[in-house]
Amino acid sequence: MVKRILIFDDDESIIDIMKLIMGEKGWEVINFSQCRDAVFQIRAYQPKIIMMDNNIPEHGGVFAVKTIKQQIDLRHIPVIYFSAHYDIKAIAEEAGADAYLAKPFDLDRLDELIKILSLKAP
Secondary structure (H helix, E strand, O other): OOOEEEEEOOOHHHHHHHHHHHHHOOOEEEEEOOOOOHHHHHHHHOOOEEEEEOOOOOOOHHHHHHHHHOOOOOOOOOEEEEEOOOOHHHHHHHHOOOEEEEOOOOHHHHHHHHHHHHHHOO
């Protein structure tokens, strides 16, 4: 099975870093710069992990994660909520994310979260 991670973020520098770092670890990284079709994209690509930015265009990360977690066939996929928001923990909890990561993020912490969450994913 392909280790695939979907990233919803419109910051190209973060996407470039994620593709480099995660690619070296054997992950296929697919990114989207908006979350309007998040449920459709997740169903199409069947990721092992989702990363969702707070300020992602169209509806925003909180709405997108809540929508994902309402889908019976998708709610099992771990979501890492990431943002530079001062209270990232509170908004990640509000969204229903499985974990959170403050921007700028520590690559070791990212790696740790990915390892932990990928073990929980089916």
